[in-house]
Structure formats: C-alpha cells, structure tokens
Amino acid sequence: MTPPPPPFRFTRGKDDVAFDPALGDGELVAARAALTQGRWTEVRALLARTGTDWDLRGHRLVVLGEGKSTAAWAREWQLAEPESPDAAALAASAAVFRAAAGKQSPETARDACMRAARMTPADPTPWLNLLILARRTGTDDEQVRAFDQVRGRHRGHHHGHHLMTQCLAERQxxxxxxxxxxxxxxxxxxxxxxxxxxxxxxxxxxxxxxxxxxxxxxxxxxxxxxxxxxxxxxxxxxxxxxxxxxxxxxxxxxxxxxxxxxxxxxxxxxxxxxxxxxxxxxxxxxxxxxxxxxxxxxxxxxxxxxxxxxxxxxxxxx
Structure with a gap:
C-alpha cells in the first residue's frame, strides 16, 4: 500500500533531518539512482517485479516521476520500446510533476496520463497521477472524476484516498x-x-x-x-x-x-x-x-x- 508523504530520515546527526519519499524501499532507491544515470532498464525490471500491486506500483511511479531527469529518460525508453505500458506510465508521472512545477502545460500531462491509461486499463496509477495534477492545477470536478477512476480500479487505494482527503480539506x-x-x-x-x-x-x-x-x-x-x-x-x-x-x-x-x-x-x-x-x-x-x-x-x-x-x-x- 502507498506511503504518501516522505519520512524523517536521520542523517548526519540527531538534529539533521532529510526527507526521502522512497520510504525505505531499497529496490526503488536503487532504481531511482540508476535512472538518474540513464539506466532505465533497471526501472523496467523494478516495475515488472512490482506487477499488479497497485499501491506499490503507484508509490514507485510517483517517486520516480519526481526525478529531475525522469522525463528525458522516459522518452528514451519510449523510443526504444514504444509499446511498453510501463514506459508510458513513467512518462506520464514525470509529465504531471513537470506540469505542477510549471515546466510544461497541464494539457500535455493529461494527454500523457490518458495514453498510459489506455495502454493498461486496469491500472489506477495514471488516474492517481491525474488526481495529483488536478489537486495542483485542476478543478474540483476534475479531482472527483480522477478519484472515482482510482477507486473504481482499486477500492482501497491508500494514496488516492489521502490525496482526495487533502483536496477536500483545502476547499471552503x-x-x-x-x-x-x-x-x-x-x-x-x-x-x-x-x-x-x-x-x-x-x-x-x-x-x-x-x-x-x-x-x-x-x-x-x-x-x-x-x-x-x-x-x-x-x-x-x-x-x-x-x-x-x-x-x-x-x-x-x-x-x-x-x-x-x-x-x-x-x-x-x-x-x-x-x-x-x-x-x-x-x-x-x-x-x-x-x-x-x-x-x-x-x-x-x-x-x-x-x-x-x-x-x-x-x-x-x-
């Protein structure tokens, strides 16, 4: 199940705290490090091992999508394997965080998420990314629609429920x-x-x-x-x-x-x-x-x- 916000991780001393959204997922940490060096094949292997554990898949793709160079390496993966649903999912996640940071348009990110959703209709992760995008740049109705799609695919999706709770709490x-x-x-x-x-x-x-x-x-x-x-x-x-x-x-x-x-x-x-x-x-x-x-x-x-x-x-x- 998804571990949304990052944990405290004590590094150089008791008062020196750093945040790592990977939340102790060693395989994810290794794949993220490999991706920063362009080794997207390690991410491919990680997502293949993750399978249909939708909470874990969502968590891993969200963490990977936040990487500064993820969009570029996801595009390279897509060029090499244009039919890969995992490559499309990674590209969609990266697009969402780029859009949230104002580095590309929300419309482009939505298109990437919908492309990933069409390739894996049972996967709630593209819709989770759309919920993240809607919270940052969208409307109340877009948030509800994205959440409904997440829940329709995985009723107990932890990250989706936490995000929707945050969306609702921020209203009125x-x-x-x-x-x-x-x-x-x-x-x-x-x-x-x-x-x-x-x-x-x-x-x-x-x-x-x-x-x-x-x-x-x-x-x-x-x-x-x-x-x-x-x-x-x-x-x-x-x-x-x-x-x-x-x-x-x-x-x-x-x-x-x-x-x-x-x-x-x-x-x-x-x-x-x-x-x-x-x-x-x-x-x-x-x-x-x-x-x-x-x-x-x-x-x-x-x-x-x-x-x-x-x-x-x-x-x-x-």
Missing amino acids: KTDGDDPFHEVYEFAEWAAGEAGAGSPLAALPLVALIERFRVLAESGALPPNPTGLPYWTSSRARTSVRAAFVWWLDWHGGHHPRLPLDLNYLAFGKFHSGDTVEAAALFNRIGSQATRVPWTYPDRDPMKAFRTARNYALGFGSS
Whole structure:
C-alpha cells in the first residue's frame, strides 16, 4: 500500500533531518539512482517485479516521476520500446510533476496520463497521477472524476484516498472550526466502506489533521493545536480512538505503509492530551516518523517533531 508523504530520515546527526519519499524501499532507491544515470532498464525490471500491486506500483511511479531527469529518460525508453505500458506510465508521472512545477502545460500531462491509461486499463496509477495534477492545477470536478477512476480500479487505494482527503480539506476556507465540513463526511464514509482492519480506518483522523492544517495556514486557527477545544472535541476523540484501535489490530509492522498512519496517530494522541499513548506510538515509529501533519510558513516542522516527540517521551521540550 502507498506511503504518501516522505519520512524523517536521520542523517548526519540527531538534529539533521532529510526527507526521502522512497520510504525505505531499497529496490526503488536503487532504481531511482540508476535512472538518474540513464539506466532505465533497471526501472523496467523494478516495475515488472512490482506487477499488479497497485499501491506499490503507484508509490514507485510517483517517486520516480519526481526525478529531475525522469522525463528525458522516459522518452528514451519510449523510443526504444514504444509499446511498453510501463514506459508510458513513467512518462506520464514525470509529465504531471513537470506540469505542477510549471515546466510544461497541464494539457500535455493529461494527454500523457490518458495514453498510459489506455495502454493498461486496469491500472489506477495514471488516474492517481491525474488526481495529483488536478489537486495542483485542476478543478474540483476534475479531482472527483480522477478519484472515482482510482477507486473504481482499486477500492482501497491508500494514496488516492489521502490525496482526495487533502483536496477536500483545502476547499471552503472559513473563519474557524467547521465540524460539518465535507472532508469529515468523506473520511468517515471511506473508512466505513473499507471495513475492519483496513489502513483507511485512520482516514477520519487524517481528515481532522488536514483540515486543521488548512485552517492554520489561512490564519483561522492558531498554528499550534495544543489545548484547542478543536482537539478535545468528541470528533477528535472519536477519530483518534478509531484510528488507534485500527493500529492495535493491525499486523505486519514491516509494511512500508505503516509509518504514515502511526505518525498521524501519534500527533493526534499527543495533541489530544494522551501523552502516554503518544509516547508508545513515537517509540513504535522511531526514525520513520513522517513530516508533521500541520506545517505552516513560520513553523519549523523538524523542530516541532523533535519537541513533540521529546515531550511525549518525558524528555522535556528541548
């Protein structure tokens, strides 16, 4: 399953944090390095091994598509193997990120995604890329259409649900807390549809955090949620409790998707005042914690992460 945002990865020291969207996928890291040197055959082999694990395929293509030289090497691969659906999928992913960065038109990126979609009708990845594009450059209707196509091909697609939650959370900026916002209804519906044991059980908490992020960025809420009624409300408690129950029932801690949801749970627990359970989660996450869910212009997410983690573990705020 997909591990959307990048994790914290401690490099030269405890205060030196770097982000790697590969999220510890060693095969992906190796293929990405090879692609920067033009060795697209290693990406071909990686995607062949990935097969129809749609969550993993989507994650790998998104990470590869963000590479600065990916578009050029994907074109070379397409010239060598014009009928390759994997080459088309890689080119589409690269086109989406180039369009999002303003380096080519969104229309060109959409065409590339549709070409990839026609070559592999069962693959949700071209539609996932269209959802990424729609979030950056498209309309609300385009976001919904792309998400529906993702979900129609893989009902539990993790990255697709997280992206749609972010899209909805970013709509209708208001002057304060809005407990009936559509993002909450969507998250509760998706979690209920997913059933017991699904990682999407954490989606209501994700919605709460993503909506807080939007309101904090707009200045409608303070940048630090600690002590806000918003975080001690029945909605917050219910969301955290449901997500924590999911975590307790979840098996297979080696799964590459797991750190993202544990991060949401840990910060949800911390800001709901459950520091004991938050400490247990921070211990479980270790150095694989993802970016602090609420990140705004005047707040250092790395410092916020260290402060929250140390406080929850009983080390103080330094």
